[in-house]
Amino acid sequence: MSNAMTADIVVIGGGMVGLASAIALRDRGLDVVLCDPGEARARTSYGNAGVVSRGSILSMASPGLWGKLPAYLRNADPGLRLRHRHLPRVLPWAAHFLAASRESAWRRTAAALAPLTAAAYGEHRRLAERAGTTHLLRHPGWLKLYRTEAALAGSALERDILAENGVPFEIVAGAAVRDLEPALIRPFHGAMLLPETGTIADPGGLVEACEGLFSGLGGRTLRGTVTRLAPAAEGWSVETAGARVAARQVVLAAGAASAEIARPLGYRFAFAAERGYHRHYALRPGSPALNRPVYDTGAGSILSPMGEGRVRVLSGVELDARDAPPDLRQIEAAAREAAGTVRLGAPLDNRPWLGSRPSTPDGLPVIGVAPRHRGLILAFGHGHIGLSTGPITGRLVADLATGREPAVPVAPFAPDRLLGWPRP
Numbered sequence: 199m200s201n202a203m204t205a206d207i208v209v210i211g212g213g214m215v216g217l218a219s220a221i222a223l224r225d226r227g228l229d230v231v232l233c234d235p236g237e238a239r240a241r242t243s244y245g246n247a248g249v250v251s252r253g254s255i256l257s258m259a260s261p262g263l264w265g266k267l268p269a270y271l272r273n274a275d276p277g278l279r280l281r282h283r284h285l286p287r288v289l290p291w292a293a294h295f296l297a298a299s300r301e302s303a304w305r306r307t308a309a310a311l312a313p314l315t316a317a318a319y320g321e322h323r324r325l326a327e328r329a330g331t332t333h334l335l336r337h338p339g340w341l342k343l344y345r346t347e348a349a350l351a352g353s354a355l356e357r358d359i360l361a362e363n364g365v366p367f368e369i370v371a372g373a374a375v376r377d378l379e380p381a382l383i384r385p386f387h388g389a390m391l392l393p394e395t396g397t398i399a400d401p402g403g404l405v406e407a408c409e410g411l412f413s414g415l416g417g418r419t420l421r422g423t424v425t426r427l428a429p430a431a432e433g434w435s436v437e438t439a440g441a442r443v444a445a446r447q448v449v450l451a452a453g454a455a456s457a458e459i460a461r462p463l464g465y466r467f468a469f470a471a472e473r474g475y476h477r478h479y480a481l482r483p484g485s486p487a488l489n490r491p492v493y494d495t496g497a498g499s500i501l502s503p504m505g506e507g508r509v510r511v512l513s514g515v516e517l518d519a520r521d522a523p524p525d526l527r528q529i530e531a532a533a534r535e536a537a538g539t540v541r542l543g544a545p546l547d548n549r550p551w552l553g554s555r556p557s558t559p560d561g562l563p564v565i566g567v568a569p570r571h572r573g574l575i576l577a578f579g580h581g582h583i584g585l586s587t588g589p590i591t592g593r594l595v596a597d598l599a600t601g602r603e604p605a606v607p608v609a610p611f612a613p614d615r616l617l618g619w620p621r622p
């Protein structure tokens with residue numbers, strides 16, 4: 199091995215979760231090595247919608263799932279594309295997903311996420327101040343748009359749960375939607391405004407700035423893919439193609455690759471990659487700017503302003519292997535719908551971006567010490583909200599690594615809930 203190093207703790211994965219963890223661990227005075235291949239577009243943290251919302255407490259496994267199941271299975275719902283040949287590989291995930299869609303489970307998930315999402319914007323603001331990225335952070339709220347009366351009425355349970363967890367929202371009726379967002383050209387029956395929502399205009403830029411902050415704090419980065427993670431005499435041995443690091447503790451924060459890395463240690467997590475796409479477009483000359491991200495629930499896609507007249511169109515979920523070739527049908531359909539929603543101009547990228555949401559079936563991240571290994575902290579599975587909740591997760595990881603009481607209760611995020619089949 200050409201390069202042998204030692205550290206107090208190694209963080210595997212340099213997306214929002216891994217970087218926030220590495221920074222928080224340096225803040226506690228630990229000698230930290232971060233391992234990441236360093237490919238910006240390979241991070242899901244690069245390509246998301248940039249939404250940091252207190253209201254993101256409603257997991258995909260909702261009671262409404264049962265009514266939508268026939269459409270999902272036929273790929274007739276724009277929000278979800280299933281690759282049928284992939285389904286046998288995600289059976290444990292699917293079994294947990296169905297179990298998590300009971301109303302009681304949905305409510306429990308929301309209550310467990312609420313303290314995380316409540317802390318998310320404040321943690322982002324503090325991080326942005328240190329990383330020099332406050333210019334990327336705004337607090338304009340975000341809008342969920344409903345095309346029909348029935349669609350708005352269908353959000354009643356969601357609103358009940360938001361209210362129960364102290365998340366403020368306003369229902370905006372008909373024409374008032376366009377007063378809020380003059381860029382919209384499609385008539386909507388109504389919208390839900392979630393005012394306690396921040397946005398990040400360039401999530402990839404934030405991640406890069408965090409890399410700079412980490413190295414400025416004296417953190418070391420090892421560029422490479424971890425090929426082996428194994429217990430060793432004094433803790434752990436972490437190997438890439440050209441280097442080995444010995445450390446007392448390890449944080450596994452490799453996003454959608456995390457479950458594969460944990461597998462040789464005997465952990466088979468119910469886990470999946472929820473793939474998603476984006477493509478940037480200009481708004482046509484004369485169109486008002488989009489003030490905030492909007493989620494068109496009828497199209498199952500999000501439009502998010504990304505600075506300088508750029509709009510990022512983001513697809514819903516595609517359930518397929520993380521490394522399967524891209525299938526552009528879903529993002530192309532999202533772009534067609536988006537062209538009826540705002541005055542969309544030419545695409546600004548040659549090809550759409552594809553990334554994988556690290557998905558747990560119950561919508562809760564995995565944050566905790568590995569059940570059968572001391573010194574291995576698991577921090578992955580943030581699904582649809584990992585950009586928002588990355589910084590607070592970093593703080594929780596540092597709490598776990600240094601033996602402090604976690605700033606937010608972590609019992610609901612315990613790893614062992616996703617080992618084996620769902621409990622009745």
Ligand SMILES: Cc1cc2nc3c(=O)[nH]c(=O)nc-3n(C[C@H](O)[C@H](O)[C@H](O)COP(=O)(O)OP(=O)(O)OC[C@H]3O[C@@H](n4cnc5c(N)ncnc54)[C@H](O)[C@@H]3O)c2cc1C
Binds near residue numbers: 235241245580
């Ligand atoms: C279309 C879309 C829209 C989204 N919108 C939002 C949103 O608006 N708000 C929000 O909060 N979230 C959103 N998300 C989700 C969010 O992007 C993810 O939850 C989050 O980025 C996950 O962060 P992460 O650090 O866990 O993973 P990643 O950002 O993927 O980082 C993981 C890192 O680990 C590295 N890695 C993998 N394997 C290894 C290995 N063997 N060794 C070393 N390193 C390795 C990878 O290269 C990568 O750099 C969205 C996701 C998608 C796809």
